[in-house]
Every structure is written in C-alpha cells, then in structure tokens.
Amino acid sequence: MSMFCAQCQEAARNTGCTVRGVCGKSESTSSLQDVLVYACRGLALAVDMLHRAVEQAGQSREGQSQADPDDTLYGGASLSEMTVESGRALFRGLFTTITNVSFDDQRIAEEVFVVLRQKEQVERQLRAVCTQDHEMPRVVTWNAGDLAALYAVVPEASVLADGNEDTRALRELATYGIKGIAAYGEHALALGYEDESIYRECARLLGATATLTDGDELTRVVMDTGALSVRIMELLDRANTETYGHPEITEVNIGVRNRPGILISGHDLRDMHDLLEQTAGTGVDVYTHGEMLPANYYPAFKKYDHFVGNYGNAWWQQDREFAAFNGPIVMTTNCLTPPRESYRDRLFTTGVVAFPGVRHIADRTTGQKDFSAVIEAAKTCAPPEELERGTITGGFAHAQVTALADTVVGAVKSGAIRRFVVMAGCDGRQPGRNYFTEMAEALPQDAVILTAGCAKYRYNKLDLGTIGGIPRVLDAGQCNDSYSLAVIALKLKEIFGMDDVNDLPIDFDIAWYEQKAITVLLALLSLGFTGVRIGPTLPAFLSPGVARVLVDTFNLKVIDTVETDVAAIMGD
Numbered sequence: 001m002s003m004f005c006a007q008c009q010e011a012a013r014n015t016g017c018t019v020r021g022v023c024g025k026s027e028s029t030s031s032l033q034d035v036l037v038y039a040c041r042g043l044a045l046a047v048d049m050l051h052r053a054v055e056q057a058g059q060s061r062e063g064q065s066q067a068d069p070d071d072t073l074y075g076g077a078s079l080s081e082m083t084v085e086s087g088r089a090l091f092r093g094l095f096t097t098i099t100n101v102s103f104d105d106q107r108i109a110e111e112v113f114v115v116l117r118q119k120e121q122v123e124r125q126l127r128a129v130c131t132q133d134h135e136m137p138r139v140v141t142w143n144a145g146d147l148a149a150l151y152a153v154v155p156e157a158s159v160l161a162d163g164n165e166d167t168r169a170l171r172e173l174a175t176y177g178i179k180g181i182a183a184y185g186e187h188a189l190a191l192g193y194e195d196e197s198i199y200r201e202c203a204r205l206l207g208a209t210a211t212l213t214d215g216d217e218l219t220r221v222v223m224d225t226g227a228l229s230v231r232i233m234e235l236l237d238r239a240n241t242e243t244y245g246h247p248e249i250t251e252v253n254i255g256v257r258n259r260p261g262i263l264i265s266g267h268d269l270r271d272m273h274d275l276l277e278q279t280a281g282t283g284v285d286v287y288t289h290g291e292m293l294p295a296n297y298y299p300a301f302k303k304y305d306h307f308v309g310n311y312g313n314a315w316w317q318q319d320r321e322f323a324a325f326n327g328p329i330v331m332t333t334n335c336l337t338p339p340r341e342s343y344r345d346r347l348f349t350t351g352v353v354a355f356p357g358v359r360h361i362a363d364r365t366t367g368q369k370d371f372s373a374v375i376e377a378a379k380t381c382a383p384p385e386e387l388e389r390g391t392i393t394g395g396f397a398h399a400q401v402t403a404l405a406d407t408v409v410g411a412v413k414s415g416a417i418r419r420f421v422v423m424a425g426c427d428g429r430q431p432g433r434n435y436f437t438e439m440a441e442a443l444p445q446d447a448v449i450l451t452a453g454c455a456k457y458r459y460n461k462l463d464l465g466t467i468g469g470i471p472r473v474l475d476a477g478q479c480n481d482s483y484s485l486a487v488i489a490l491k492l493k494e495i496f497g498m499d500d501v502n503d504l505p506i507d508f509d510i511a512w513y514e515q516k517a518i519t520v521l522l523a524l525l526s527l528g529f530t531g532v533r534i535g536p537t538l539p540a541f542l543s544p545g546v547a548r549v550l551v552d553t554f555n556l557k558v559i560d561t562v563e564t565d566v567a568a569i570m571g572d
Helices: 027-058 079-096 105-129 147-152 165-190 196-211 215-244 269-279 290-297 315-325 372-379 398-403 405-414 431-442 454-458 479-495 515-526 544-554 562-570
Strands: 250-253 261-265 285-288 307-310 329-331 347-350 359-361 391-394 419-422 447-451 473-475 506-511 533-535
Touching: 027 079, 027 105, 027 147, 027 196, 079 105, 079 165, 079 196, 105 147, 165 196, 165 215, 165 269, 165 515, 165 544, 196 215, 215 269, 215 479, 215 515, 250 290, 250 307, 261 269, 261 290, 261 315, 261 372, 269 285, 269 290, 269 372, 285 290, 290 307, 290 315, 290 391, 315 329, 359 372, 391 473, 398 405, 398 479, 405 479, 419 562, 431 454, 431 506, 431 562, 454 506, 479 515, 506 515, 506 562
Parallel strands: 261 285, 261 329, 285 307, 329 347, 347 359, 419 447, 419 506, 447 473, 506 533
Antiparallel strands: 250 391
C-alpha cells in the first residue's frame, strides 16, 4: 500500500497526506477508499457502455434513436431498473469515501464488494447486448473475492496512477464534485426522492473519468458535473421542503434543559425525524449539532416540545462538545472525527458513517430506523453541561427570502443594503479560518452576509445588527442549501431585470473543507457566477495549469487579507 490523499482542505502541506490522513484515517483506510472509487468508476463506465450498446442496437429499429428504458435485458431486467440499482450503489459507495465519513476498513470493503457485484450484473448484460466481441476496459472487468485482492489493485486505483498532473487534477475535480452529488442524492433517496436521469448522467460523467485522457474533454466533464450538481441540489431541496415544509425564520435556543438528552449531528433530516418520533414522551430531549442546526427551521419539527435547540458549534469542536454533552451522540453523515475515550461509549453511527468499535444503528428496511438503544442509553446519562445561553436566528432559505423580496429590493434601491456577501461553505480547524470571523466583523453596516453550511459558526453568534429589520446574517441552512443562495441571486437578477447575474451586488467568499464544497463551487460556475473567492487555500489537488484555467476562465480567486478583500468587495 502507498497512501496519497489530497481531497480535503487540510491535506498535509497543502500537497497531500502520505503517511496518515490529517482527518485521522489510516493508510489502509485511504487505500480501500481509493479502491472503492475505482470500483465505482468501473460500474459507472459499465452502465454508460450498456446504455450506448442498447442505443446502438435500437437504432436498427424504425423510429428509435436512443436507448429505451423499457428495453428488456438478459434475464428479464430492464435498462431502467439496472440504471437505478447501479445509481444507488454508486451514490452510497462514493458517499462512503468523503472525508470524515467512514474510518472502518471492514465496512468500506463491504461497500466495494456491493459495487463489484452490481458491476458484474451490468457487465453480464453488456456482453449479452453487444453483437460483436470487443475488449472491455480493465476498470470494468476487474473483480476481487477477498481483502487481499482489494489491496492488490491499490496501485492502479491510486490517485497517482495518472502521471499527468493536469489531467489528474481535472479527473479529481470532477470526481470530488460527483462525490458531493452522491451525498446529496443519498439524502434525497432517504426521503423517497430520486431521478433516473441523474443516475444516468452520473454514470456517464464518472465513467468518463475512468477513460478520458484529453484535457479539453475532461474540462467538459468538469463543467457537466457542475450542471448536474445544480440538478441534485434542486432535487434535495424539493425532497426536504415537500416532506418537512419550507424553512421559516426561527430563533433557535442554544442553551440546555435539566433533562437527559441526545445530540444528533450530520445532515440527514430523515434520521432527525425518526429520532424525534421515537423520543416523544420518553423524558429525553433532542439537540442538534453542527450541520444539523437547520433542522430547527423546518415546520414539521417544531411540533416536538422535547426538541430543545442547538448545542455547540461546527464539527471540528466535537471533541470538547461531545464530552460536555454527557448524553449519547448520533452521527448521521460526515463530519465525524476519531472519537476520544471521554465519549466513545456514548457515540452511535448510522448510514455510511462508521468507526471501528463504535455502535452502529442499522439502516431502515421499512419504516423507521431503530434508535431504541440510543434512547435507553440517554436515560442513564446526566443532562448536558451548559456551554452558552441565548438564541441564534436562521431559516432564510429561498422561499422565505422570496417572501421578503419587496423589503430586500427596497433596501437595495434605497442604498441601505449596498452589497450581499455569500460566506457559505465548510468550517475547519486551521487558524487561518479566523479570516471569516474577521471578515464578518469588518464588513460595513450596509453589507448583508448570506450563508449556508457550517462556515457560519465563525460569525453566526456575533451581534452584527440588522438593516431595516433584516438581519445582517441570513442563514439558509446546510451546505446543500447553498442552492437556496443561488436561487435568491437568480431571483434578484430577474427582479432587477439584469442580463448577467454578475451585475448583481453579490460577492462570493466561500470557505471549503471537503468534497461537497467542490460540488457547490462547480454548481456556481455552471450557473455563470464568476469572481468567486475560496479559502483558506486553493485545493491541493489542483495543478498549477488547471488552477490557471479556472482563474482565467472564471476569475476564481483565493482569499487575501481581510482589509484587501473588504475593499475589493465594497468597491472602496
């Protein structure tokens, strides 16, 4: 095995982790994650090839020029069913490889075998449909029956297998964007929402990263990944709001009560709902943490009187905050760090999240997940230690801001609001992220901050005041709710009758940490936004050549000093 990982903002020396991940993952875990991505690429390419083969076969039929989803394949399966089954396997597999999701080698290996079994089925269909024998790519045909065979494929699965730094950078840029797409797709699927055409496009794009070597073609894959990112965030937004209602402006309690509690972190609203249902009437309270804070904004959750509010801050402070909470903690998605002994026996994982030796809540088959073990554990625990008191305000997703459009537009026209600054994205541990706190404090009183994701914890508890009753920090929700911020911008463009969204008084100052932030960035570029600042560093996986293309084409910038960036944003 030989480790190399540069997928997150904390990559060692901003080049890559080669001994152990800064996130805490071992060399073996990193290698198995590479193999899982490699397996997903092979499955994606097989699905894409199957669609093309069915389309080619169908062109001989009168009036048919594309693959028919109702085409019956070998053994009675349909192309549509094969696409959906493969898409679900791809999404779960890719989500497993995102930073701070799974540290459990056994579970990662199990996901590899799931993907390989699905790939076998698609390959069998592909060979049955093809009328001529031709050699299948190695990424499609390889297989493994045990852990040793998985480790044997590590050299060809490694990021460094592509020796050209520019094509490697483009390949990874697209792949990380697709990882975020997979994560958002998993959340939507938990609520019963999926789109076969998204699975199909995901297979095309990920499959292309397995075969293309031309820089221009890979650049088109990157841009198409951005377009697909917009579609998946729209699907998840619809899944969340049609299931739980549109977020409302809400004052969220950040104090505690004198009863045992359960702390739920991550992003999965379906898990949140299941937990609230099962804790009702038990004498156990529920608190959100990190990216689960926006659950407080949804109308469907407000009916639970044992839903207390939010506890603590962003993911990277969990060591101290989980220890102080005293009760059990449920990690529903990424943002897990290796747990300390002070709370390890109170930690539960679920979904794709896993850590060796930590109790795991099984996936739901029908109905709800079973959180009874968590609830029983909570009853034996002391109430949470108080970290702070008061409230924070959020719930400014696109429907709520659109409802305030007249007020917002009036403030812009009167000059009361001069600029909107989108400070969304991820928080992290590096001291340089104090930039975002200082930026919020330094922006003049006629600037409004639009935010989503855990980057908001750098400034959402500051007293920054209001403008005509409008808070100067408008929190739209989780990282995937960055879609809301784009919708708000596009709505303002329409209201002001502008031809170019970049003529709006909006600047983007984005903090990034992991792969979903790359998905959001590619979505913004796809929607035509330029001049986006990201930080605290440019991604380590970008080669100088690819970084230069992004700068030249989209005016992508890395954050500078607070003074320099405030002056540039405000035009001073």
